[in-house]
Amino acid sequence: xxxxxxxxxxxxxxxxxxxxxxxxxxxxxxxxxxxxxxxxxxxxxxxxxxxxxxxxxxxxxxxxxxxxxxxxxxxxxxxxxxxxxxxxxxxxxxxxxxxxxxxxxxxxxxxxxxxxxxxxxxxxxxxxxxxxxxxxxxxxxxxxxxxxxxxxxxxxxxxxxxxxxxxx
Ligand SMILES: [Zn+2]
Numbered sequence: 135x136x137x138x139x140x141x142x143x144x145x146x147x148x149x150x151x152x153x154x155x156x157x158x159x160x161x162x163x164x165x166x167x168x169x170x171x172x173x174x175x176x177x178x179x180x181x182x183x184x185x186x187x188x189x190x191x192x193x194x195x196x197x198x199x200x201x202x203x204x205x206x207x208x209x210x211x212x213x214x215x216x217x218x219x220x221x222x223x224x225x226x227x228x229x230x231x232x233x234x235x236x237x238x239x240x241x242x243x244x245x246x247x248x249x250x251x252x253x254x255x256x257x258x259x260x261x262x263x264x265x266x267x268x269x270x271x272x273x274x275x276x277x278x279x280x281x282x283x284x285x286x287x288x289x290x291x292x293x294x295x296x297x298x299x300x301x302x
Contacts, residue, residue, distance in 0.1 A: 137244045138169045171245045175216035176203025177253035184273045188266035195284035226258040237287040274299045
């Protein structure tokens with residue numbers, strides 16, 4: 135599965151696209167589109183030793199526990215995207231504390247480059263909004279099982295977080 139699978143015609147001039155290594159090129163107008171990952175920003179908000187997760191209200195993975203965050207706008211700094219998405223989904227103003235790492239997550243036909251931080255609350259009252267229908271706080275030994283997590287990389291992300299709690 136790749137983001138350019140099934141692309142046959144140029145979105146600019148409707149000319150025929152030629153497939154290449156990780157890209158498509160339009161013979162007619164020279165348009166080139168690369169098969170890059172889609173960048174996203176997300177964070178594990180910590181409070182009193184617990185982490186905030188949100189239950190998704192929409193597909194993909196409706197009903198499963200998500201890490202708050204979302205896609206980065208075209209010219210937006212990742213940290214600004216993190217703050218914006220967190221406020222939209224949880225009602226909370228947050229700031230990143232530590233950069234945990236980057237994970238590659240399959241999402242529909244795309245692959246999301248998930249930039250992941252820990253975060254702390256600056257203000258606001260927690261309330262599920264936007265893509266989320268419920269918020270929950272989880273200690274290191276209370277995390278949802280893998281089959282209740284929205285995306286498979288969350289198993290690793292949460293185990294990294296738990297290891298930091300146990301061996302700071
Ligand atoms: Zn074209």
